[in-house]
Amino acid sequence: MSVDPIVLFFLLGVGARLLRSDLRLPEAMYEGLSIFLLITIGLKGGVELAAHPLGPLLPQAGGVIAMGLALPLIAYPVLRGIGRLGRPDAASIAAHYGSVSMVTFAVALAWLADRKVPHEQYMPLFVVLLEVPGIIVGILIAKLGAGRGVHWGDLAREVFLGRSVVLLAGGLVIGWASGPHALEPQAKLFFDLFKGVLALFMLEMGLVAAGRIRELRRTGVFLLGFGTLMPIVFATLGILVGRTVGLSAGGSMLLGTLAGSASYIAAPAAMRIAVPEANPSLSLAAALGVTFPFNVIVGIPLYATIATRLFGPPI
Amino acid sequence: MSVDPIVLFFLLGVGARLLRSDLRLPEAMYEGLSIFLLITIGLKGGVELAAHPLGPLLPQAGGVIAMGLALPLIAYPVLRGIGRLGRPDAASIAAHYGSVSMVTFAVALAWLADRKVPHEQYMPLFVVLLEVPGIIVGILIAKLGAGRGVHWGDLAREVFLGRSVVLLAGGLVIGWASGPHALEPQAKLFFDLFKGVLALFMLEMGLVAAGRIRELRRTGVFLLGFGTLMPIVFATLGILVGRTVGLSAGGSMLLGTLAGSASYIAAPAAMRIAVPEANPSLSLAAALGVTFPFNVIVGIPLYATIATRLFGPPI
Amino acid sequence: MSVDPIVLFFLLGVGARLLRSDLRLPEAMYEGLSIFLLITIGLKGGVELAAHPLGPLLPQAGGVIAMGLALPLIAYPVLRGIGRLGRPDAASIAAHYGSVSMVTFAVALAWLADRKVPHEQYMPLFVVLLEVPGIIVGILIAKLGAGRGVHWGDLAREVFLGRSVVLLAGGLVIGWASGPHALEPQAKLFFDLFKGVLALFMLEMGLVAAGRIRELRRTGVFLLGFGTLMPIVFATLGILVGRTVGLSAGGSMLLGTLAGSASYIAAPAAMRIAVPEANPSLSLAAALGVTFPFNVIVGIPLYATIATRLFGPPI
Amino acid sequence: MLPVHPRKVVVIITESALEPQLVKDVRRLGAQGYTIADVRGGGKHGDRDNDWERDRNIRMEVVCDEPTADAIARHMRETHAPHWAMTILLGDIGVLRPEKF
Amino acid sequence: MLPVHPRKVVVIITESALEPQLVKDVRRLGAQGYTIADVRGGGKHGDRDNDWERDRNIRMEVVCDEPTADAIARHMRETHAPHWAMTILLGDIGVLRPEKF
Amino acid sequence: MLPVHPRKVVVIITESALEPQLVKDVRRLGAQGYTIADVRGGGKHGDRDNDWERDRNIRMEVVCDEPTADAIARHMRETHAPHWAMTILLGDIGVLRPEKF
Numbered sequence A, B, C: 001m002s003v004d005p006i007v008l009f010f011l012l013g014v015g016a017r018l019l020r021s022d023l024r025l026p027e028a029m030y031e032g033l034s035i036f037l038l039i040t041i042g043l044k045g046g047v048e049l050a051a052h053p054l055g056p057l058l059p060q061a062g063g064v065i066a067m068g069l070a071l072p073l074i075a076y077p078v079l080r081g082i083g084r085l086g087r088p089d090a091a092s093i094a095a096h097y098g099s100v101s102m103v104t105f106a107v108a109l110a111w112l113a114d115r116k117v118p119h120e121q122y123m124p125l126f127v128v129l130l131e132v133p134g135i136i137v138g139i140l141i142a143k144l145g146a147g148r149g150v151h152w153g154d155l156a157r158e159v160f161l162g163r164s165v166v167l168l169a170g171g172l173v174i175g176w177a178s179g180p181h182a183l184e185p186q187a188k189l190f191f192d193l194f195k196g197v198l199a200l201f202m203l204e205m206g207l208v209a210a211g212r213i214r215e216l217r218r219t220g221v222f223l224l225g226f227g228t229l230m231p232i233v234f235a236t237l238g239i240l241v242g243r244t245v246g247l248s249a250g251g252s253m254l255l256g257t258l259a260g261s262a263s264y265i266a267a268p269a270a271m272r273i274a275v276p277e278a279n280p281s282l283s284l285a286a287a288l289g290v291t292f293p294f295n296v297i298v299g300i301p302l303y304a305t306i307a308t309r310l311f312g313p314p315i
Numbered sequence D, E, F: 001m002l003p004v005h006p007r008k009v010v011v012i013i014t015e016s017a018l019e020p021q022l023v024k025d026v027r028r029l030g031a032q033g034y035t036i037a038d039v040r041g042g043g044k045h046g047d048r049d050n051d052w053e054r055d056r057n058i059r060m061e062v063v064c065d066e067p068t069a070d071a072i073a074r075h076m077r078e079t080h081a082p083h084w085a086m087t088i089l090l091g092d093i094g095v096l097r098p099e100k101f
């Protein structure tokens, strides 16, 4: 069987960086591609939302948000107890794993589409809902636990109006308000090119993920274990939550992937400002250097298998 | 009825900026998208020009240029008399409103295409013809009126060889020289993606337009009135000129949109150099903060209505 | 007959620069487009390689590499003897002409595709194979001849892991490992947009090539002759090699184009580091200011004619 | 010769995420202006060479009188330097329009 | 110790639209070279923070002898400073190859 | 007033292709850090105005003690300056944390 080109692009980036090639994507291109992906995922979800009555989604949304609040509370004691990390670092890493990775979600989406597995098309709504709660809980752990105040105004702007939330949620609303027909003239850019852009973006992700691997030597073996086992636990939890709130097997697998993914865009930005005493290298090495590659290569097929086992019908 | 996604993208940008999100498009992306739009509009017009004998277009072109020369002469006394602005500022704003906004034109084009309204496909020719005259007249008012000399050589290069004129005119010539058949291999980039790129660009336009709104508080209510009423007057004039030179209702509406639009790329660049004593915030706040949003949201449908009234058959 | 838009885009760039327009593409866009082109050419070749047994290609590959090693050895004595250039400059220019220009190859590819001339679809493999040998031989001439040592480790990384080799070779491997079917979701980006992107890139090439023309005045007439005649000799040689190793007329014409093209990305980067005493303006003026435009406008049709004469059946 | 007035220039090289905070800080401490460039670099906190969006540095330059420079440098050292990659430099510079700085 | 020759450095921070003019100006006034960086900033003319293409600043640095520095600073102050966002700074710097500056 | 410790700043403006080499050089010669900005400029080797990827300049700034500054400047002048467009400047600067530089 042929290998998924999306994974190959990622590996090309990893290889180029490990061999110390001078290959790098210009930063504007990286930003442009990520803007494109965020909007497109939003639009896709929004177009589908338009076809659904919103009422029945509310309980699902509530369950998903509750899960987002719970995840960092599970991760934190593990990081303190087993990882022996200080409060700021443990809280920061918990926030990263409580939030989500939009690219991991996109890869899972493409993976399901290639295999024609049905799933709720409005899943992007949950990406938006899951991005913020984990970060807020992580900050609360760091601040309140340390008996320190929080600038709630600044913080809210940082997390709710961060680039990725605005683009995802903006795309959702535009897709929802326009509907598929009005968006047709834009479809050739946003929808037709999505998987090609994702492949290019994975090249960049490979370059930056490999750049983080060096740091792992310094941070030791704990983060390696945490970055691979915690996602499996979280993903399983996500799949169970999906099942509980009534998602299909495909949708539950996607929710599991979200739960098992770690944020490396929104969370690092917010935590650096809110908890500057945490070492940003630790959390980024784990989220980007371990968990992202793990999910892309091992996790996604694994979570599909888990979902299949739990649901019965094979994905 | 669903809302036009192009307007929604614009509003997303406006909202993100007003809420002080950190969302911004990398400058290279902004420039890349605008290069794409300028070339594509040029190519579209050029391909159509190839199908027309050029002779009969000459009188139309003459009428359009004459209008371009007249517009700043109408705006200037209003700005001096009612707005009580000094000579440099009045001349500079007159130049902005004498010239045109390519993006407003593109939005109007997409608006007509969505409604399948027929119009002369070579209209991009008039965008090129209208870009420069208004700027030159504005500079003349500022300079000669002040009894000061003009570096005509530098100035000509600045306005005739500015980025937007070169790309629009270059696209026109390439489209004209190649014809539709030879351009087919390029069509999937330039023509198929046009409306998607325009939507992305409108997101950026929303961000920058909203950034100008703050300045309006300082410049007062006059620019608000000028920036909404002058376009209506100019657009009506443009529609009448269109009718006079024999354009269709759709073509006249487009010419009206051009007349009613204000330049925020070519004119600011040229005026800053040629008339440095003018305050660039005033003209940009009006052109970008008032007139551009007004045209995109209110103006374009309004000009279509005016054209319909004047021509009879509904657009 | 209509003119090829790819050439027209190039001429637009040349004209804009010669008239001193302020038009320039943002650097990130230039880099992004070139990354796109390199990957796409690689993917195209790789997809075709997957359909071929690799064994029979080995002798062809050997012949092509041997040619790559030979070209600078032919150019060097000409540059020393007739051009009266010093050892470093002659060696550096020889390296540029020994290596290849990916964009010239892409233009030739598009030229053949427009005319539906059959050719071996795995030709991109030879682009990869030809990029490096000429550069290494050029460095050897400069260094060993001067009795100086070479940092082989650094040098190998510079040439074998330079951006263009990594992207081309990476694209080849991904295309080969995925095969056409798995790449279908990416085809709409990489394959459908290829010629449009190439056209945009040629605009940038026109701008930079024209910027080099000024320098030619200083470097005199020799480089003008060398930059037009050497490519014809090399291209003829390349066509003969193609015939010898069993390529079709179209494939031989492409190999000739590669032989006749001069590198202006990989070679300048490598030579500047390895042979800093060479004047980089000379080699770049020749490769970019003379040979690139010559090949795009005159060379490619000429090499097709030569291939036709040598092979019999008209291209 | 033009009369040149002596002033201080404070240069702060730090992580780009701190930019909005720095701008607020220096304004509050009395600076009448500032200039910021995107840079990359290396120091005690390792190489910050731009290969990931959060790994960028900025270089802020503030021209001001000596007390303001002192206040800015002191604030940076005490508030941000403990937790951020940061270099603080102080130099002498001349200005033509003393009221501007 | 290398012998170090004292020179002046003129720093001009202003709107990017002025760049071509500045380059012509300093060459004409005797500078043998110049260096320009893209920057953003804030001052009397408000924040110039890069969010629209006409809102960019540049920072030009010219190393030269004292009379040239004086001529450049004077020209900037008289010709451009009245109508443009502009900061002019003058500093001391050392060079190794005195004939170059 | 904060105690300010005098140091030297070496500024090297040169072709961007030399960047990796320069970073290695200054580290080897004892610098504890460096800062690099992308710039453009003009000098003896013509205008380097960014219009082709190989025509970019960088501006490297190294704050260090006097012997290190001397060693860096000397090395640049002897090894790279003959073949590369390069400007080497030496200035005085103050730092707050002397152990860092």
Ligand SMILES: Nc1ncnc2c1ncn2[C@@H]1O[C@H](COP(=O)(O)O)[C@@H](O)[C@H]1O
Binding pocket: D013, D014, D040, D041, D042, D043, D044, D045, D046, D047, D048, D057, D084, D085, D086, D087, F031, F032, F033, F034, F035, F036, F061, F062, F063, F064, F100, F101
């Ligand atoms: N000795 C130095 N000279 C110039 N820049 C420095 C020096 N040390 C540190 N920097 C800059 O300041 C940033 C933060 O420094 P640090 O906190 O030492 O990591 C670095 O990333 C460099 O850009």
Ligand SMILES: Nc1ncnc2c1ncn2[C@@H]1O[C@H](COP(=O)(O)O)[C@@H](O)[C@H]1O
Binding pocket: D031, D032, D033, D034, D035, D036, D061, D062, D063, D064, D100, D101, E013, E014, E040, E041, E042, E043, E044, E045, E046, E047, E048, E057, E084, E085, E086, E087
């Ligand atoms: N005190 C200052 N320190 C550093 N840079 C300044 C200062 N004042 C102004 N600038 C820079 O000079 C530009 C023009 O200044 P102004 O004319 O005061 O608006 C600003 O946009 C800043 O980039």
Ligand SMILES: Nc1ncnc2c1ncn2[C@@H]1O[C@H](COP(=O)(O)O)[C@@H](O)[C@H]1O
Binding pocket: E031, E032, E033, E034, E035, E036, E061, E062, E063, E064, E100, E101, F013, F014, F040, F041, F042, F043, F044, F045, F046, F047, F048, F057, F084, F085, F086, F087
């Ligand atoms: N007098 C000067 N003032 C400021 N920068 C200079 C000066 N001379 C040269 N440079 C910079 O140093 C680079 C190399 O200088 P050169 O070797 O003289 O061509 C130039 O491209 C400029 O960026």
Ligand code: NA
Binding pocket: A071, A096, A097, A098, A099, A100, A101, A234, A258, A259, A260, A261, A262, A263
């Ligand atoms: Na998660």
Ligand code: NA
Binding pocket: B071, B096, B097, B098, B099, B100, B101, B234, B258, B259, B260, B261, B262, B263
């Ligand atoms: Na107008």
Ligand code: NA
Binding pocket: C071, C096, C097, C098, C099, C100, C101, C234, C258, C259, C260, C261, C262, C263
């Ligand atoms: Na060659």
